[in-house]
Amino acid sequence: MKILVIGPSWVGDMMMSQSLYRTLRAEHPDAVIDVMAPAWCRPLLSRMPEVNQALAMPLGHGALALGERRRLGHALRASGYDRAYVLPNSFKSALVPFFAGIKRRTGWRGEMRYGVLNDVRVLDKAAFPLMVERYVALAYDQPVRSAQQLPQPLLWPQLRVDEEEKRMTAAQFALAAGRPIIGFCPGAEFGPAKRWPHYHYAALAEQLIAEGYQVVLFGSAKDRETGDAIVHSLSETAQAHCKNLAGDTQLEQAVILIAHCAAVVSNDSGLMHIAAALNRPLVALYGPSSPDFTPPLSHQARIIRLITGYHKVRKGDAAEGYHQSLIDIQPARVYQELSALLQPVQE
Template identity: 40%
Template sequence: MTEPLMRRLAARGEQLTVGALPWVAPVYRAMPQVSAVIEFPFAHGGLQFSARRRLASAMEGEFDIAYVCPNSLKSALLPFLASIPKRVGYLGEARIGLLSHRLKNPPKTKRPPMVAFYSALSGATSELANDTPQLHFDAADVEHALGSMGLVRGRYYVFAPGAEFGTAKRWPAAHFSELALQLDLPVVLLGSGKELALCEEIAAPVNQAQAGQCLNLAGKTSLAHAFSAIAAAKAVISNDSGLMHVAAAFGVPQVAIFGSSSPLHTPPLNGHAQVLWLKNDPAYQPALDCAPCFERTCPLGHTRCLNDVTPAKVLSLL
């Protein structure tokens, strides 16, 4: 979702280096406008001040501007310690002293789509709301990756059943299994190592009924290989997740299933995308007045917003 920001900055002549954690660095390597990627040696959680200060010392004098995309205190700390003259970001988490150019952070209920939210760091206006993110992989590299995974372009579907945020964003595993059994091509399951058990829960009953219908690659591929699998799929079915946005950026046909979150805030910006969200379905009753709740787990305990999205409905959009 930051790719349109990168494209805008590069178009006006800025040479871009992106600092990112290792698990997201491959995303920026798939953006031709990014000249270099620095992989941050930080663990998840904690300020890790000493590690940030060491990296900041090595970066000092190397950069003119820092665009700080995350809203956290620690993300603004590194460019401050590196004495980067212009540091642009949104207000939040007591960052006033760390940022030299501060944008007012709108409340979550009034926040624009995330692409426009990030693009505004460039000084752009709301006209960027529909800017479409784009990722690019060399075709030969994609074919090589497919060969290593035993896949043939266009001859499989991809399921991305995970959602790091929580269960209130995950379509039920049993629904994924039922859908897989109704498809005319095999299914490749993608996700992190944390989602291996979830993907196996989907694959096991399917392969018991139709041997070889589901290939579980969760936690077994590099992110670059997962990107290649998505880029060459017949279609991608996912929750509102990072891999949903990857499919959108590759322009792959996709069905995106939303529950506790909102496609008004984080839509898949892809002309081939179909979005399922019972909140805006007038035929669904009783209406989902609770959505979007943006909670990790359903506060009401029923998760109707996802449980009532039927496999047949998803199938009708493929």
């Protein structure tokens, strides 16, 4: 059986979609699974053993581009796909499998997609509170009515990184071999309101470095300034053991280096989900965004959140745009959770 998946466009969503691929392979061991997604997803998809190949989706997130989607679909007709699974909920995301003439096209109803999808599932959000459950439910030929009907435990995301890759990439970025690495992911896509304050990260880094760790900061070029603020808040002695790699690594390199970390501290971000899929001890820090829908999927993850419910916040209500609920998470609390996770490693 040959399967085409139209994948999501966000790092966290892409990571959670691996649970669908793992479930499809469990249900259909002979399945060949290709995933069409933005080209930047390739470093993630290449580390998912269930995925045969990543097909680049050349169109932007908001572009209808009907003619181009028709062309893409027609180009896939010779590939012989038996089934398609469409994970985004938009009408346009279902067009390529439709134009490809794939016999069975499965997805949640979304934007009234009857016709372009012919196996349309109607979502009861209360019955599937987690995004990963909604993805996994699509894997079964007979519609699943609630998360309670899904086989347990769910097959959570698991990225593959080998030891030689870790060693070589750590050497490439001149990371000290004698100090275990604690990774910090201090950025967030929607700005400071979802970020733990840089001065809290700095206080935690100071303590960890004094105990013999090195701290490495991960993120995109947009997070470079936040990383610099953390480094500049450290004592001169500690700065020698804190490296800001935000914007200096490609996604593939960041994945490998996060896999090399003894533990990770992260805001609610795509890198948080990558750390969870690499099974790294992880402290995840939440403020206005909620872990109720997209938590880190790992038994090694600890979530710290001081408020309840979902708060649609794009700008924080305190100094420098931070949200008060994240300011209130003290470094001592994060250190306590991190120490508990590291204890088995130290023993």
